[in-house]
Amino acid sequence: MGGNPKLGFWRDTHLRISGEAVLSLQGTFLKDWEYVSGIRIKDERYFPPQSSESGQRVQIVSGGPDAEEDSILAVTFAAIGGAKERIYIATPYFIPNAGIIQALKVAALSGVDVRIILPGIPDTRIVYWASLSYAKELLGAGVKFYQYQKGFMHAKVILVDDRLASVGTANMDLRSFYKNFELNAIIFDRSTVHRLERDFLQDLKDSKELRPEHYARRFGLHSFKEILARLLSPLF
Numbered sequence: 153m154g155g156n157p158k159l160g161f162w163r164d165t166h167l168r169i170s171g172e173a174v175l176s177l178q179g180t181f182l183k184d185w186e187y188v189s190g191i192r193i194k195d196e197r198y199f200p201p202q203s204s205e206s207g208q209r210v211q212i213v214s215g216g217p218d219a220e221e222d223s224i225l226a227v228t229f230a231a232i233g234g235a236k237e238r239i240y241i242a243t244p245y246f247i248p249n250a251g252i253i254q255a256l257k258v259a260a261l262s263g264v265d266v267r268i269i270l271p272g273i274p275d276t277r278i279v280y281w282a283s284l285s286y287a288k289e290l291l292g293a294g295v296k297f298y299q300y301q302k303g304f305m306h307a308k309v310i311l312v313d314d315r316l317a318s319v320g321t322a323n324m325d326l327r328s329f330y331k332n333f334e335l336n337a338i339i340f341d342r343s344t345v346h347r348l349e350r351d352f353l354q355d356l357k358d359s360k361e362l363r364p365e366h367y368a369r370r371f372g373l374h375s376f377k378e379i380l381a382r383l384l385s386p387l388f
Contacts, residue, residue, distance in 0.1 A: 160164050161304070171204040175202055185336060204353070210338065212337055213320075214336075215335075217331060225252075227338060231318065247326050248286060248326075249326060253290065267295070267296045268287070268297050269299075270297065272301045272305075275305055296361065322334040
């Protein structure tokens with residue numbers, strides 16, 4: 153990571169989980185294994201006892217083409233809708249559905265501090281232009297957008313007040329919500345949420361705010377790219 157001369161420094165967020173929550177991770181793995189191979193693993197040696205010593209609460213939420221419900225989308229929507237003070241989001245790809253767009257608008261118009269960090273150095277141009285089109289729409293409702301300048305923003309983090317954090321593989325995009333195999337950890341431990349918040353605030357210092365006047369100065373070609381990319385965004 154970070155070896156690509158175009159993208160430079162690679163900013164990501166990862167977790168190491170121990171205790172009973174590992175059983176949920178294992179359950180998802182075994183479900184995916186059976187989905188792909190047709191083999192169900194039952195041997196007791198693969199299910200050692202797990203202990204929970206820290207008392208930190210975390211819930212594992214998975215999604216994919218084999219799921220009956222769009223669980224990650226539902227959790228994301230509920231988290232945004234439950235915010236009272238702030239919503240901080242970092243994501244490399246921002247192509248939300250209509251429900252998430254509306255939830256973010258309502259939150260910002262209700263006085264919630266909504267800040268979203270996107271890459272300033274994109275790895276995929278067409279997704280970058282599509283993301284900017286959604287940012288333009290939400291800026292009018294008071295959502296603040298920032299473009300990460302230190303390298304490539306690949307972290308997928310959602311922070312809601314000081315009560316909840318989501319860290320995982322799911323981007324804030326349609327493929328992650330509906331099509332891809334994804335896995336997120338929903339963290340309810342305040343000390344961990346505060347640590348992630350400190351990381352987010354540092355990322356803000358390494359970012360440039362995207363203001364409404366930025367779009368007012370854009371040439372027609374840029375607007376055309378955003379419109380075209382948005383029309384194609386359901387395919388991304």
